[in-house]
Amino acid sequence: MSGRQRLVDAFTTLADALPDAQFPLPLEDAQSLRSLASSLSNQVRDYLLPRATTIDAPLLAVVGGSTGAGKSTLVNSLLRAEVTRPGVLRPTTKSPVLICHPDDVAWFRSDKVLPGLIRSDTQLHDSRAMQIVEFPDLPPGLALVDAPDIDSVDHANRALADQLLKAADLWLFVTSAARYADAVPWDHLLAAAERNTVVSVILNRCPIGAMAEVAGHLGEMLSDRGLAAAHLFAVPERTLGPDQMIPLVDVSSIRQWLGRLASQSDARAQVALQTLAGSVRSIEGQVNELRAGVERQQDALAAMRADAERSYRDAAARVAQATGDGSMLRGEILSRWQDIVGTGDFMRGVEERIGALRDRLVGWFRGEPKLEAMEVAVSDSLAAVLQDAGEGAAEATAAAWAQTRWGRDLLAAEPSLGRAGEGFGETAAAAIRAWQTDVLNLVDEQSRGRRLKARLLAIGTNLAGAALIIVVFASTGGLTGAEVGIAGGTSLLAQRLLEAVFGEGAVRKLAEQAHRDLQDRVEAALAVDLARHVQVLDSFAGEPGAVDRLEAAAAQLRAAARTAFDDLTAPELTP
Structure with a gap:
């Protein structure tokens, strides 16, 4: 292949790569880079390709x-x-x-x-x-x-x-x-x-x-x-x-x-070669400028994505803390659990009273109103925590994005990104309901075997699930004073009740798995809201591999020009 044909091919490669130089975010240099990309594209199409194709x-x-x-x-x-x-x-x-x-x-x-x-x-x-x-x-x-x-x-x-x-x-x-x-x-x-x-x-x-x-x-x-x-x-x-x-x-x-x-044909050729060689020599710097600009766009988008992901990751951590520090055993959930197990001095001789508790509670599983009331309390309280975390994540993302002019412009165009999505409340509620089902499935799966199944039937799957939720919320890190004694005693009874059915080691593993399942549901719900922000950022992402294609086009042109102008004896190519 002749040097001139290599130059033509390099211009063609460059013409194909230039549309990838996109600058949708209003960074400080975006407008000038858009103008440069358009100008260079026109120059390749209008002058460089036709002149290299037909020198004379x-x-x-x-x-x-x-x-x-x-x-x-x-x-x-x-x-x-x-x-x-x-x-x-x-x-x-x-x-x-x-x-x-x-x-x-x-x-x-x-x-x-x-x-x-x-x-x-x-x-x-x-x-x-x-x-x-x-x-x-x-x-x-x-x-x-x-x-x-x-x-x-x-x-x-x-x-x-x-x-x-x-x-x-x-x-x-x-x-x-x-x-x-x-x-x-x-x-x-x-x-x-x-x-x-x-x-x-x-x-x-x-x-x-x-x-x-x-x-x-x-x-x-x-x-x-x-x-x-x-x-x-x-x-x-x-x-x-x-x-x-x-x-x-x-x-x-x-x-x-x-x-x-x-x-004079020689004079015309010298003019054509001098201008062509000089134009080619100036292009590499322009392409590198475009490539660097695309990288800055990608870096800005990556920083905004990282801000959003961090905000929603922090929101998930807040939910994890709230569901593991005992604070969920306040108010409605604790009250509904006490309605089920009673509020007497249940710390004495719990093991001896397990049989009596079974007899007392056996009629409440599968739809007993007090048990259903506790399930509703768990669902409402936990969904509210998740909803609040989603709102906080959206607000934190907006606050981080507002630190830059392009972030402010994006928020002005999409103001709904500063708050949780319109359907997030239902997403949060559905996630918690799904987790409650996960808990019941855990309990049911753990009772495989005739003897364990009989023990579970003695108290009912729903009651065992309610007890497991109490154990998950059992830590007293967020409670003070009299709350510690009440909540601690309540959770101990729930744990002893489950141990009587499944054994001590199994209860600990059940609680750990239930907490992991809760976090998975929480993170999945928050990911739905995070996806709104990611989708907006993706709309500004440009073409994948744009930086590599621009860099490769510049390298190909550099190599082709050296060969082409050596063939055409154009000394102006050498700086």
Whole structure:
């Protein structure tokens, strides 16, 4: 494979990778990176691919500059014919006008050059269209484009002007004696210097008495900014003739320079190679900038995801603490359990009273109202704890995200993320009901075997499940004073009751498993609410592998360019 074909392939790879450079989060540099990605994509499509594919294609010389610099008048004056219409309104040139020899028109009418622009035979006020003018008096091998103003008040005009300049083999940059030091033109000229683009600067409307002084100063500015090789032409300020053209004598030097380029194939090739090589050399830094920007987007999203996950993980830990420190044995749950077992001095001789308790409680399993009341108390109280944890997690996530501007923007667009989801209350209640079923299943599974089954039947599965829940909540870490004695005695009775059925070791394992099951249910319920935040973040995630593809495209272009320009003997490639 030739070096040139490798370069074409590298440009194709880069063109395929650039759409992955997405910057949806409004980070500080996001807008400039979006503009860079769009600009680079246009440059690859409009200029780099077609020029690398056909090195000897006609040169594209773009006539660009500031509003009112006289670009259209200059083009007409160079061609000595009215091929583009100057205007008195601003912005003057809306759609670009491309003038070429009839022998070159097929190239410029094809989609190989500026494929995003509509071709037209008339000049339109539409930045998406480009007029093609066949002009036999223009030498073949060189086309002129009258471009929109680089400082137009119309954003579409400015964007198109920038796109055309980056698609050019050669710039004819038009400025005036009054505005040659303006910042906007120099931004473009400095970009040309960075890419080593062949540039001609035309100082238009220069007072005759100040031509030497102004042109000298502009030449010094060009030299100081890396454009010492730029061709500088000064056009004196004169009253236009009836044909509204600059006198031929004032533009003859520019016409001669362009004529030599068009007529000498070696000169055209040198211009094409110099601009192509310089553009390629500048691309790697731009691609690396895009890659770093994508990484910053990914890092910001990862940080936001970590904030959300931490908030919901902390919420699960709060539920675990609340269900393991004894605090659940306050209020309604304790009261309902005491309704079932009684409030007497049950600490004495518990083992001797187990048989009596069985007789006393055997009629309450499977739907006894007091047992059902306790189940409801557990469900309501625990669901409320979980609901409160979900609300706290959503609020904590919102507080963490609000520390950045992009986080605040996201919350402003999705204000519901600052509170638990609309259906989270039902999700929490369903999770607790499911856990209560898990507890009953644990008890039932533990009673395998005829003897254990008989013992369980003596008190009932539901009562055993209620006792196991009390044991799970048994720690007294959150209780004080008289509560410790009441809750401790209550949980001890529940534990002894279960030990009488299953044995001491089995009860401990049952309680541990039941607590793990509760945490699983809690975490699953919180994960449902966390998923709302993750889904929003995923919508900003961009294409997977974007960073790797951009890095690979830059590396492929670097290797291909070295081979291609060695083949084409372009010394400008070496910094």
